[in-house]
Amino acid sequence: MAALILNLDRVCLSDEQFYQLCQNNADFNFERTAKGELIIMPPVGGDSGNREADLIIDLGIWNRQTNLGYTFSSSTVFTLPNGANRSPDAAWIRRERYAALTPQQRQKFPPISPDFVIELRSVTDDLKMLHNKMQEYMEAGVKLAWLINPQQQQVEIYRLGKQVEVQDLPIELSGEEILPGFRLSLSRYL
Numbered sequence: 001m002a003a004l005i006l007n008l009d010r011v012c013l014s015d016e017q018f019y020q021l022c023q024n025n026a027d028f029n030f031e032r033t034a035k036g037e038l039i040i041m042p043p044v045g046g047d048s049g050n051r052e053a054d055l056i057i058d059l060g061i062w063n064r065q066t067n068l069g070y071t072f073s074s075s076t077v078f079t080l081p082n083g084a085n086r087s088p089d090a091a092w093i094r095r096e097r098y099a100a101l102t103p104q105q106r107q108k109f110p111p112i113s114p115d116f117v118i119e120l121r122s123v124t125d126d127l128k129m130l131h132n133k134m135q136e137y138m139e140a141g142v143k144l145a146w147l148i149n150p151q152q153q154q155v156e157i158y159r160l161g162k163q164v165e166v167q168d169l170p171i172e173l174s175g176e177e178i179l180p181g182f183r184l185s186l187s188r189y190l
Helices: 015-024 046-066 095-099 103-107 127-139
Strands: 004-007 029-032 037-041 069-073 090-094 116-120 144-149 154-159 165-168 172-174 183-185
Touching: 015 029, 046 069, 046 090, 046 116, 046 183, 069 095, 090 095, 116 127, 127 144, 127 154
Parallel strands: 116 144
Antiparallel strands: 004 037, 029 037, 069 090, 090 116, 144 154, 154 165, 172 183
16 A cells, blocks of 8 residues: 555645644544645555664664664654654654753654654655655755665665765664764664
């Protein structure tokens, strides 16, 4: 099952209306692009769900050891500066940036771009849609992003202000200066 995209650019859902739509339809995973498109995401299968959980665990363990920020799951929707509402498969935000949000902002869809995101392509994900999503993250100020693509045995590395780097079958990825000391072994994901 592929994602369903509804063009709502003339409907103009406010942030609060989008939040209520998500709350009233909790069985669905929604995202909204900066263009006003509503994306209804299909659930992932067992293999993708297991890989996604491993990503979050690896990122979370590193974060607990360093205590540098906060780790988020794919259930978290972020309101990006361009008005999009996006849910990366895993995300991380530096402690001081997230702490600067009000409790009310943290309770709903945080109005902040993560510092780091991971997208793990599942068999139902359209690659062009994922590329658009990754570009939206970069335009929103995400500093480092990884698109892990098991189907093509590749990883695309996005860095703020730089060209996308594509690596075939890398063994390990580095969090670089954004996540100092974080290393992700890709043997489970590709």
